[in-house]
Amino acid sequence: MKNVTLVLEDGTKFHGKSFGYDQPVAGEVVFNTAMMGYPESLTDPSYAGQLMTLTYPLVGNYGVPPFTVEPDGIATFMESDKIYASAIIVADYSEEYSHWNAVESLADWLKREHVPGITGIDTRQLTKVLREHGVMMGKILFDDEPDNIPQADYEGVNFVDLVSCKEIIRYNEGAGKKVVLVDCGVKNNIIRCLTNRGVEVVRVPWNYDYTSMDFDGLFLGNGPGDPDMCEDAVQIIRKQMSLSRKPICGICMGNQLLAKAGGATIYKLKYGHRSHNQPVREVGTNKCYVTSQNHGYAVDAKTLGKDWRELFVNMNDGSNEGVCHVENPWFTSQFHPEACSGPVDTEFMFDRFVDKLK
């Protein structure tokens, strides 16, 4: 195992060992406090451009599931077709693994996909630094090589364009109600949650103009990076809202894009929400849900358009967790009701949406 150093933008250094692909890398350093779910998180396209730190200390002990594909072309156990995170940072990589569904080790998977992984990092201390300073850019450097990689850019990069599908993909063709799914970097479980409810899904590229297509509802998926880079998608949503009252639902990036289309502005959170235990209250009720999250930006609820209101609020920091239109069936969540990984308490969001299609 080669010696490596994680160098943060402010000069803070953490020393560790490489257990993945031996290659220096730069990106936005973020932390996730979930206790499990590394196969799902690594393949979540929303992690593109990020070095993913896990605070749970023991990682790798349940290995990696196989990349089998279902008849509709979707991976059975993964959230997309490859690893999207730029690297993984852990405290204690477990070389031994054991799980009924594991076919390889995390190290072998990272090497095969050319993704760096480092271990021996005090990830809880690293997280404290990120929480105090705010999210930072960083580099993983090999101690026996000079630092010859540029610092990465995060803000100002259109990651959605890099990860979105390039052509229309159809699932459950002819099944019944037809849903246009805007792919900003959509996770497979959003597609599964829709097709399992008997709807046809037409997955379109993030900037595709679907407004003249024949469909029953619009679904705006998750995706990486700054939502302000997705102005084209916002314009198309606005056009759709001016044409019809068809149901619209959105998740994460989808919340941000719909809120933007309704007039709201977005800001960057100090250090993002990435975990399985974010408490969220449904506005106007005493119902609190435990949710899975992965986002670095948030909707500024004070700027919501006049016919819009907050649907969910984060009980830790009061940030927005979803919006809805006061009259039309347009509603979203900032959290991930599809979970994968994480709690499934809020899967009812898909039921609410499919119900509205009728």
Ligand SMILES: NC(=O)CC[C@H](N)C(=O)O
């Ligand atoms: N998972 C997502 O869709 C994240 C949305 C956006 N990229 C953010 O970080 O806030």
